[in-house]
Amino acid sequence: MNRLKFKSKSKVREFLGEKLIAINALAALVAIVLIFAFIFKEAIPIFTDQEIQQEASIAKMTFKQEFYEGRDPKWSWQPNSEVPKYSILPLMIGSLKAALVAMLFAIPLGIGAAIFSAEFASQRLREIIKPVIEMLAGIPSVVLGFFALIVLATVLQNMFGFLFRLNAVTAGVALGLAVIPIIFTVAEDAMTSVPSSLRDAGLALGANHWQVSLTVVLPAALPGSAAGVVLGFGRAMGETMIVLMASGNAAIISSSLTDSMRTISASIAAELAEVVFGSAHYSVLFYLGTLLFVFTFLINLGGELAVTRMKQRLQGKLS
Amino acid sequence: MKKIMICGLLLILSVGLVMAGTTITIKGSDTLVRLGQRWAEEYMKHNPDVVIQISGGGSGTGIAALLNGTTDICEASRDMKDKEYKLAEEKGIKPYRVSVALDGIAVFFNEANPVKELSFAQLKGIYTGAIMNWKEVGGEDARIILYGRENNSGTYAFFKKKVLNKEDYNEYTQTLPGTAAVVNAVSKDKNGIGYGGIAWAKGVKFAAVRKADADPAVLPSVETVSNGTYPISRELYWFFNGKPTGELKKLVNWTLSEEGQEIAKKIDYVPLSKEGALANTVK
Numbered sequence: 114m115n116r117l118k119f120k121s122k123s124k125v126r127e128f129l130g131e132k133l134i135a136i137n138a139l140a141a142l143v144a145i146v147l148i149f150a151f152i153f154k155e156a157i158p159i160f161t162d163q164e165i166q167q168e169a170s171i172a173k174m175t176f177k178q179e180f181y182e183g184r185d186p187k188w189s190w191q192p193n194s195e196v197p198k199y200s201i202l203p204l205m206i207g208s209l210k211a212a213l214v215a216m217l218f219a220i221p222l223g224i225g226a227a228i229f230s231a232e233f234a235s236q237r238l239r240e241i242i243k244p245v246i247e248m249l250a251g252i253p254s255v256v257l258g259f260f261a262l263i264v265l266a267t268v269l270q271n272m273f274g275f276l277f278r279l280n281a282v283t284a285g286v287a288l289g290l291a292v293i294p295i296i297f298t299v300a301e302d303a304m305t306s307v308p309s310s311l312r313d314a315g316l317a318l319g320a321n322h323w324q325v326s327l328t329v330v331l332p333a334a335l336p337g338s339a340a341g342v343v344l345g346f347g348r349a350m351g352e353t354m355i356v357l358m359a360s361g362n363a364a365i366i367s368s369s370l371t372d373s374m375r376t377i378s379a380s381i382a383a384e385l386a387e388v389v390f391g392s393a394h395y396s397v398l399f400y401l402g403t404l405l406f407v408f409t410f411l412i413n414l415g416g417e418l419a420v421t422r423m424k425q426r427l428q429g430k431l432s
Numbered sequence: 433m434k435k436i437m438i439c440g441l442l443l444i445l446s447v448g449l450v451m452a453g454t455t456i457t458i459k460g461s462d463t464l465v466r467l468g469q470r471w472a473e474e475y476m477k478h479n480p481d482v483v484i485q486i487s488g489g490g491s492g493t494g495i496a497a498l499l500n501g502t503t504d505i506c507e508a509s510r511d512m513k514d515k516e517y518k519l520a521e522e523k524g525i526k527p528y529r530v531s532v533a534l535d536g537i538a539v540f541f542n543e544a545n546p547v548k549e550l551s552f553a554q555l556k557g558i559y560t561g562a563i564m565n566w567k568e569v570g571g572e573d574a575r576i577i578l579y580g581r582e583n584n585s586g587t588y589a590f591f592k593k594k595v596l597n598k599e600d601y602n603e604y605t606q607t608l609p610g611t612a613a614v615v616n617a618v619s620k621d622k623n624g625i626g627y628g629g630i631a632w633a634k635g636v637k638f639a640a641v642r643k644a645d646a647d648p649a650v651l652p653s654v655e656t657v658s659n660g661t662y663p664i665s666r667e668l669y670w671f672f673n674g675k676p677t678g679e680l681k682k683l684v685n686w687t688l689s690e691e692g693q694e695i696a697k698k699i700d701y702v703p704l705s706k707e708g709a710l711a712n713t714v715k
Binding site: 189190191192193194195198203262263266267276277278279357358361362363364365372373383384386388389 | 492575577582583584588589592598599600601603604605606607608609613616617620621624
């Protein structure tokens with residue numbers, strides 16, 4: 114009797130509980146859809162409004178423009194000009210450059226630290242390393258940006274003799290500091306969750322610790338590590354304060370990592386507060402937001418797919 | 433709970449204060465907001481029955497508020513644009529402009545830089561990218577590294593209008609958040625050049641500036657901006673709806689008095705010249 118009563122009561126609770134967390138999950142989904150709809154809505158005038166299209170149509174934002182008669186056509190981002198110029202290419206290049214440097218800096222460090230922490234560190238050491246690296250993620254990005262602006266820029270310039278104090282390398286390294294904990298945490302979790310039977314099998318076959326780590330654990334943890342890298346890249350693309358402070362914000366088309374650069378996110382942050390509501394500049398900034406949103410979404414989606422495939426391959430389901 | 437009670441008490445108190453006397457709202461330029469606050473504090477000390485509420489947001493925001501009738505005084509670091517004057521007319525607002533203080537924009541060099549002075553033409557060349565090397569303006573053979581402000585800054589717009597003749601900044605200009613960051617960067621960059629308010633000069637040196645090539649080059653200082661010999665300066669304004677009367681008139685005339693201008697000087701704004709202050713005083 115008693116048991117039955119308990120069961121019926123718990124069923125109601127289970128039902129309610131389940132619905133509640135379903136609502137939570139849906140709320141996040143709805144919020145994202147609504148945010149995207151709002152951002153896109155503000156960008157729509159670019160496609161519909163004649164007046165705004167004269168200043169900033171998709172073609173004008175994408176292709177080289179002859180802004181002044183007789184001068185060479187070029188890409189340029191000068192929204193507060195007599196002839197407003199809204200080329201997106203320099204900003205795209207800036208965002209990618211910063212993210213690239215950040216990843217070059219953060220992947221080896223993040224994965225390396227993860228291998229050490231998961232495979233080689235003693236239990237005690239690991240209990241220190243892990244929280245300390247994860248604490249990096251808790252530093253507000255404006256603090257990291259300020260550190261890069263005041264300290265890191267000087268150190269790097271003296272070390273490598275950069276012509277421009279603030280450049281893609283400075284911004285990328287600072288950005289890397291924000292990305293390392295993401296890669297580290299995800300990769301480390303993936304490595305520690307590799308079954309110890311795999312390790313034991315490797316060791317039993319005569320492989321040493323190093324060989325087991327690199328040829329057994331690392332490949333088995335690859336999907337997880339890759340997920341960390343993808344998440345980190347998304348963060349690097351979207352991060353704002355660090356690049357706003359440390360990149361120099363110069364919208365230049367250049368492949369050199371030692372030139373200053375300007376990212377999409379920093380442009381939005383710097384310009385949105387002062388822009389006239391409903392102007393071409395306003396719509397362009399929201400269009401940039403839409404691009405950034407779509408871009409990060411695609412990267413995450415692509416990463417997710419790649420990770421799934423990798424998992425299947427590791428499990429032998431895919432030839 | 434305690435917090436809520438304190439908040440409630442403060443709210444009641446402030447409502448009480450507002451009801452007891454006149455309330456004046458001031459809104460606008462971020463350049464002026466610090467000065468406005470100091471003035472308001474002092475003025476309220478002398479006149480306990482007056483409450484002054486100050487907020488920033490930028491000159492454009494302040495002007496929009498004046499046109500919408502949501503502020504008594506608009507602070508602006510620029511004159512109203514023709515478009516805004518026309519809009520005011522449509523809305524039946526009669527903007528009345530008073531200069532309350534001056535602001536000078538200095539050009540900074542690194543202390544190791546041998547160059548001492550620049551003309552407007554040279555400055556324009558440097559910032560538009562026509563002049564790329566310090567050698568061309570009498571310095572060492574090194575590339576000029578440009579520092580500036582973000583394009584939402586009033587200083588950016590003012591420098592562009594006054595010195596660059598509205599031409600675009602060179603795209604290699606490194607833009608930084610705030611004058612303090614510009615000064616810091618130039619102090620560490622031997623070949624750097626930057627611009628910003630004259631109150632900021634730690635670790636950098638000022639350039640003497642000449643407007644035409646024949647003019648004498650003038651170093652920026654409170655005196656040279658105040659007497660108008662330093663060429664990169666601007667007036668900072670208060671806009672009213674119609675000629676101010678009553679408490680508003682009393683307030684603005686007090687800011688233009690010796691006492692008011694002295695306060696401006698104390699917190700590193702440039703006071704108006706005596707004649708300038710007199711000319712702006714509301715009769």
